Amino acid sequence: MGVILATSRSFSDGDVDLVALAHAAGHEIVRGPAHHGLTELAPLLAAADGWIAGTGPVTDDHLAAAPNLRVIARYGVGTEAVDLDAALRRGIPVTNTPGANADAVADHAVGLMLAALRHISDGDRRVRRGDWSVRRGRELGAATVGIVGFGRIGQGVARRLSGFGARILATDPFLPAAVIADAGAEPADLDDLFRTADVITLHAPGGRTLVGAARLDGIRPGLILVNTARPDLVDEPALAEALRDGRLGAYAADTLDGDTAASASPLLADDLADRVTVTPHLGAQTTQAVDNMGSMSLDDVLAVLAGRPPLHPVSPRL
Numbered sequence: 001m002g003v004i005l006a007t008s009r010s011f012s013d014g015d016v017d018l019v020a021l022a023h024a025a026g027h028e029i030v031r032g033p034a035h036h037g038l039t040e041l042a043p044l045l046a047a048a049d050g051w052i053a054g055t056g057p058v059t060d061d062h063l064a065a066a067p068n069l070r071v072i073a074r075y076g077v078g079t080e081a082v083d084l085d086a087a088l089r090r091g092i093p094v095t096n097t098p099g100a101n102a103d104a105v106a107d108h109a110v111g112l113m114l115a116a117l118r119h120i121s122d123g124d125r126r127v128r129r130g131d132w133s134v135r136r137g138r139e140l141g142a143a144t145v146g147i148v149g150f151g152r153i154g155q156g157v158a159r160r161l162s163g164f165g166a167r168i169l170a171t172d173p174f175l176p177a178a179v180i181a182d183a184g185a186e187p188a189d190l191d192d193l194f195r196t197a198d199v200i201t202l203h204a205p206g207g208r209t210l211v212g213a214a215r216l217d218g219i220r221p222g223l224i225l226v227n228t229a230r231p232d233l234v235d236e237p238a239l240a241e242a243l244r245d246g247r248l249g250a251y252a253a254d255t256l257d258g259d260t261a262a263s264a265s266p267l268l269a270d271d272l273a274d275r276v277t278v279t280p281h282l283g284a285q286t287t288q289a290v291d292n293m294g295s296m297s298l299d300d301v302l303a304v305l306a307g308r309p310p311l312h313p314v315s316p317r318l
């Protein structure tokens, strides 16, 4: 009997009983904390044969504490928090769940766009204080929307936006322009996209700042920026400044720097509440995506524990 440690927030919380599936394959699921420090995880890692990991860190120190570990399955897409080189050095394969949450996150990104364009969360807050005054919005169909990162989620957003009639620009350094054009978007470089778009939505992996102070100087006044990818893609103090001086019209994000410690973010200042909408990293939290991420990550762990290659391996970054 193997031990599979699950530290993702919602493993087996959907319609499919993945704990029973693991048990039928002869393994026990042990739950661990999602935002984990090494101290709290070490005793669980010591017994783990497989690890279904959320968005928390997976460092060489975590791996050193897991002498029996044979596979790390990222429950989700982004692998920024996983030390892929350390896993490679230790001969532990890393997997992820490409596409498992693409529809969920694309829906959420469009939802955040509409929330910002039509002042939906601000309107709700105002009504609760008895303020029924009108704040005029803009229509998505009349907007030029720039998509940064044209992978599974970015393309899902483009499909949805075509139904609204929006003009769609997209940039992705790893995709030929023809692929972008075939998917119904106009290929653009990052600078052009920031100069032209009314709404920009980020769908590239984290790991570098794409939107800093310099980038915010050349934007269309009133730009709406949506971020369902990773908080480190943006410079939060620079965004707060651009929101205050009116260059940026609104910021709508599914995560803030530090996530659980987000109350420290300059974007949560009271004077920005009418221009900032934040959700607590719930883009992938739908029943469908939770089942997809859980099934794909469990399949990978079961394959490796049975001596087979994983189905969704991640390559170390070059």
Ligand SMILES: NC(=O)c1ccc[n+]([C@@H]2O[C@H](COP(=O)([O-])OP(=O)(O)OC[C@H]3O[C@@H](n4cnc5c(N)ncnc54)[C@H](O)[C@@H]3O)[C@@H](O)[C@H]2O)c1
Binding pocket: 076, 077, 078, 079, 098, 099, 101, 102, 105, 148, 149, 150, 151, 152, 153, 154, 171, 172, 173, 174, 175, 203, 204, 205, 206, 228, 229, 230, 254, 281, 282, 283, 284, 285
């Ligand atoms: N909010 C959430 O819950 C949630 C859920 C899933 C994924 N994500 C984030 O969204 C990201 C995208 O997910 P996906 O499923 O579309 O991944 P994907 O791998 O299918 O697509 C990512 C795309 O980004 C492109 N890219 C890489 N570097 C870029 C850059 N510098 N500029 C522009 N494009 C670049 C890649 O070429 C690729 O096409 C993930 O990396 C993850 O960080 C967030």
Ligand SMILES: O=C(O)[C@H](O)COP(=O)(O)O
Binding pocket: 008, 009, 054, 055, 075, 076, 077, 078, 079, 101, 281, 284, 285
């Ligand atoms: O990278 C991802 O796929 C998402 O951020 C989902 O991760 P979660 O397990 O934190 O929802």
